[in-house]
Amino acid sequence: MKSAATRDKVISEGLQRLSEGGFASVTIGRLAEATNLSKSGLFAHFQSREALEIALLDAARDMAHKHVVEPALRNPEGLPRLMALVGLWFGWSARAGLRGGCPIAAGLFELDDVPGVVRDCVSSADQEWRALLRTAVQAAIDLGHLYPDADGDQIVWELCGIYLAHHVSMRFHRDPHAGRRARHALVAVLQRSGANPADLQAASA
Amino acid sequence: MKSAATRDKVISEGLQRLSEGGFASVTIGRLAEATNLSKSGLFAHFQSREALEIALLDAARDMAHKHVVEPALRNPEGLPRLMALVGLWFGWSARAGLRGGCPIAAGLFELDDVPGVVRDCVSSADQEWRALLRTAVQAAIDLGHLYPDADGDQIVWELCGIYLAHHVSMRFHRDPHAGRRARHALVAVLQRSGANPADLQAASA
């Protein structure tokens, strides 16, 4: 099973590049050079560049699941789980060992007008994540941790905005206050939606 | 002055492409083909691809100034001007005739790890805009339209997040509710900062 090891090496190196420079920077030639493979040798593992990109996105999904979803699900349902989910979400790529930013966020901007399988893959990953967030918000509402008439979709939408602002703040501006800003914004959104301020303290730590 | 006309044609076509497909999609060859010029003929107007990209960014800046800043400044200082500024900001690129999204926002994601003159240009454009927003927020605070202890920097940061969420919502997800979501979020931020709800009605229209 030498193949799997090589493939893993390629995927891991590719993820770094995708994270740091976006899809445009992930080229078969450069990736082959970095992994001490020939272009054709690497190419043999995937059947096309598209397939490579999708494999990378799948790997990113797995990574996010392991570093964000899994640990968050160990928290009790409702506001605690939601807080854990969002807290682990912000900056997850760095914590997962990626030197760059979130690959899916990058795809949201790089592929907004590029139809195709890769875009669809980014779209489904994003949709899946937002659905999970939505479920967590709904649980918090149902458990009375948030106002019963809170607009769950709107909350998720705003959380996504905070995430993107955090992404740009960290990656482009290298703003050292990005984390604090994001937590403030998060607390504000949840507080307005009825969260008990005491329960949000953890987020300000 | 045939030169200026040709240059304008190139810039205008280039802006469309930059807006629709990002920097990677603006290539000298394709741009030349679209403007019925030879590659070298087009190249003579700019001295490098970098210079082309900067010229495009400058044009985008001018466009934004004309479509966002200028009309907003006709509103009275304080909350009204701030509301106008933000209202004109969201979706300005479409209103300016661009078929794609905001070129500067695209640059924030595409060039986050690509040092160079182009990145610096995006950075300065973004910084300039945020400074303007910051000034408008401060005026609203000083005039008593917002709480005297409102955190202006935090407000600007969150507005940027709403803008990015709106961008993704419109460009990637083609979400028809993007505008409404953004306005809700905007109203929430300002209301929490002390704005009179009645003064925010205009934003909900």
Add this chain to the structure above:
DNA sequence: TGCAGATTAGCACGACCGTTCGTACTAAAA
């Protein structure tokens, strides 16, 4: 140990990239 099949290298391809060159034509400056 030897063989079958998986794995990788080598090479070539057509396309496109940004850039440079030499060369026209045009219009303003001398």
Add this chain to the structure above:
DNA sequence: TTTTAGTACGAACGGTCGTGCTAATCTGCA
């Protein structure tokens, strides 16, 4: 009128892109 600068062309440069083909090498199993 002569000179010069700007504008545009076609051809070509060295590179890199993704993708095929064939041949060699290596691996795991009998």
